[in-house]
Amino acid sequence: VGTQKYHKVFDYVDTILQRRLHRRMDELELSLTGESVCDVEEEAGSQNTIRDHIPKDLNASAFVSIMQGCNMRCSFCIVPDTRGKERGRPIGEIVDEVKRLRDHGVKEITLLGQIVNLYGRTEFEKVDGKSPFVQLLEAVHAVEGIERIRFTSPHPIGYRDDLVAAFTYLPKLCSHIHFPMQSGSDRILKAMRRPYKNEKFVEICEKMKAARPGIAITTDIIVGFPGEEEEDFQATIDTVNRLQFDNAFVFRYSKRKDTPAAEMDGQLPEREKEDRNQRLLDVVNEIAKAKHQAMVGTVQQVLCEGPSKTNKQRLTGRTGTNKILIFDGDAHKLTGQFLDIRVEESTGFTLYGSVI
Numbered sequence: 001v002g003t004q005k006y007h008k009v010f011d012y013v014d015t016i017l018q019r020r021l022h023r024r025m026d027e028l029e030l031s032l033t034g035e036s037v038c039d040v041e042e043e044a045g046s047q048n049t050i051r052d053h054i055p056k057d058l059n060a061s062a063f064v065s066i067m068q069g070c071n072m073r074c075s076f077c078i079v080p081d082t083r084g085k086e087r088g089r090p091i092g093e094i095v096d097e098v099k100r101l102r103d104h105g106v107k108e109i110t111l112l113g114q115i116v117n118l119y120g121r122t123e124f125e126k127v128d129g130k131s132p133f134v135q136l137l138e139a140v141h142a143v144e145g146i147e148r149i150r151f152t153s154p155h156p157i158g159y160r161d162d163l164v165a166a167f168t169y170l171p172k173l174c175s176h177i178h179f180p181m182q183s184g185s186d187r188i189l190k191a192m193r194r195p196y197k198n199e200k201f202v203e204i205c206e207k208m209k210a211a212r213p214g215i216a217i218t219t220d221i222i223v224g225f226p227g228e229e230e231e232d233f234q235a236t237i238d239t240v241n242r243l244q245f246d247n248a249f250v251f252r253y254s255k256r257k258d259t260p261a262a263e264m265d266g267q268l269p270e271r272e273k274e275d276r277n278q279r280l281l282d283v284v285n286e287i288a289k290a291k292h293q294a295m296v297g298t299v300q301q302v303l304c305e306g307p308s309k310t311n312k313q314r315l316t317g318r319t320g321t322n323k324i325l326i327f328d329g330d331a332h333k334l335t336g337q338f339l340d341i342r343v344e345e346s347t348g349f350t351l352y353g354s355v356i
């Protein structure tokens, strides 16, 4: 996955599971004994219980967790210790959940996993050279009524040509991937225990741009990792300039307890981390603004999500490339509908337009 933002989704799911555990404890009246119970085993079939997080009031867009755990050992990340080994849910179960969501009006599905493209690699076979994840994408694509499919977050390891090719024949796959890079320096990637080189990451992005012209790529980047020198940081800036990410979540490295990186030599002073954070943000933001500005005058299809969070009088929706568009309209009529919007203005990171 990468960094905090997407882990929050899993934290949310985890909170629900914890509540269920506490409920069970109450039922068993364990609290009367005064003993504390700490269950650190992976619950059998727990990858299937994630579906319990389906909310009562569904939007047109929903998340579906397809796996739990992660077998990677990124040196800054605590997930492998807290979530256990990778366990994928069977394709049939996931498709059943997608159909139930569809029956409640959902049109857009985001498949969630810590390393989503490696879904099922330890449990399910390849078929016709296609990974279990591509098989899953095909199965979800076949669900009538689901119009858009997204996934987050993929890892460069296992991002193979079958997944790139899927973007050429599965039109419901949105033209956007969130693809964590973390660093543009091979030396720092090695220290992060991210087992790929910068060139490999760049090559995958270029293949994706060829497979789906106009695809938006966003990423996660950590700056100020222990031992990061100015030249490592420059390698990150160079890669951002080369790949022209649509946006990037930039994180200043901070120690996470019980991770190998927290004990590494070469921890950087806060002011150095802050300086790099700001310099990288300047580059990222300039590219993002230019990409938004280039959309002014175009017509974009959005899935209307309802009233905008910042201005309840207006509506909001997302393009396939995951850009936010604000427009006027009747929330009761338009929420959950696909609409064509003419983009009239960009304020940097938000687009404004009118329904046509």
Ligand code: SF4
Pocket: 001, 002, 003, 070, 071, 072, 073, 074, 077, 078, 079, 080, 114, 115, 155
């Ligand atoms: S891939 Fe790395 S960052 Fe993502 S969950 Fe696994 S260990 Fe953590």
